[in-house]
Amino acid sequence: MTIIQILFWLLSALVLLSAIMVVINRHPVYSVIWLIITFFGISGHYILLNAQFLAVVNIIVYAGAIMVLFLFVIMLMNLNKDMEPQKSKWLKLVGAIACGCLLLVLIAALKDIDINNQIAETNTGNIGLIENLGTVLFTKYVIPFEISSILFLSAMIGAVVIGKKD
Amino acid sequence: MDLMVIDIWLIIEKLALVAIVVSISLLIAMYSTYAERKVAAYLQDRRGPNRAGPFGILQPLADGGKLFFKEEIIPLTSSKFLFVLGPALAMITALMTSAVIPWGGTLNWFERNISLQIADINIGVLYIFGVISLSVYGIMIGGWASNNKFSLLAGIRGASQMISYELAMGLTLIALLMLTGSLKMSVIVEQQINGPWNIVYQPLGFLVFFICALAETNRTPFDLPEAENELNFGYHQEYSSMKLGFYLFAEYIAMFISSAIMATLYFGGYDIPFVNESSLSASIGHNLVTILGGFALLLKVSFFLFVFIWIRWTIPRFRYDQLMNLGWKKLIPLALFNMVITAVVILLLDK
């Protein structure tokens, strides 16, 4: 086993473990902290694939911005009790069915993938470097890039409309 | 097998460098507290610490040693684990930023080229941005875990302040990157060694960056999370012993590191001003020039540290709405304007 393989298995174990901890932890603040650890594990995977820009953006945006927002919301809602409220049985059943459907879709999508012909460019692949990503983003994918700015605008308006009632 | 030997040396070399950089960060943070008190004393016409050792030079050691032997108090109503995690995170994030800063050129030692930069990664500037964005957690988690109204308020205030100024900071860095065309810290410094310093092209950018650095490190006039007249003692009010020490230390380390970042990005890094490095290294040797360069960087850093302290004892604290208005309504448009102007000028000149 090369060192990359060892790191891959270690990171995968970390990601899976922390993702499970996010779900089974009863205290929302701990869930958020486990989720942050999950993002770090995923960033580690990106680095192994030499997608350096994605790795750091994953940390800045997910671990550094979205998780801060989650923490804000959890810390400032009225969470006096350490336990999340018990849901009714029906709600649990609905949740299980919905998640089962998602799992089915994922399995169906992944079933036909030809894994053997895909070679992961570990360590030396350079498509994930910022220079190459930037070139592709601003030439080939410039329209989706512009459309994303409209998405941001609508998100901002939505946030202000909901947050500022007057 | 020949390669294996070299690689193990690389790991040892990097570990030694990490240990040295972390120790120097801690040492400089310790002596910044001394400098802070001495400068404050000078500005207020007092003597400052003068009992421990000559000129009170041992005062930081006494202060630090005291923290080891203080009673550890964890309030009953707090969340125990998070209460410990908060200061630990603050300290870890403060110490992690130094990884991508080039502290000097290369040393030739036993036929090995030893770089004085821990990790020369392709996305150096973004790495700094990433670690800064994580430094919010120390304050937030600590403030919330204390289960104290003042701590919580201070933690929330501090977190919103830091995220607001992060935006302007990110925008100013973009204008700088347009100039350098690379995110690698080593390349940015090399360009400044061979040409003029970036401050010449980016005076407005530097100003915005400096203000943001003050806000990110929670220094006056942006020290609202620690406003003692409003919040008792701020987010670390329930802390004692080494955990309090971590919070205080993290602030001074962040001050040191952000000074180093400013020196590296805008003031030439380890470039010795008005000296041609290559001709100097021909006359006095490569290693000596590298060491002199390291000292040049430390001198620039000391200057910025002095400015940080000077500002603290000169300017009063902002009100919270003033702080938010400055961050959102002034600095972000200013940084955006700076970015667009930089882009237009460079594109026009390139033609």
Added chain:
Amino acid sequence: MIDLLQATVNSPGTTSASYLPIGLQVLFVVGLVGFLLIITHFLGPKRQTAEKLETFAGGIASHGDARQPMAINYFLVAILFVLFDVEIIFFYPYAINFRALGWDGFWAVMMFVSFFLCGFIYIIKKGALIWED
């Protein structure tokens, strides 16, 4: 082992091997912080009384739990921060490549910036960042 480490020598910064020192630093720093926390836990005296373990509220008795709902402004700042942060991240790949992209890339980004400005002005006009009320 060899292939991972050898790459550092060949082309610094462009392979994942350049992150090895950062991993080392994480281990070192976490170890140091944990070590200091454990050491001070055992060094200090332990004479804890009920009053000492209460939260401090400036001398008066503290009332109730501190974890209460907060002003919505803080949430709004956090949400807007996330949005603007993502937009700023988009500028980084542009800043690195913008000499090569020339004026075409510049106008593409200008359009993005104008949407950014629209959102920004909307927020200011709506008073989402007013704290004085």
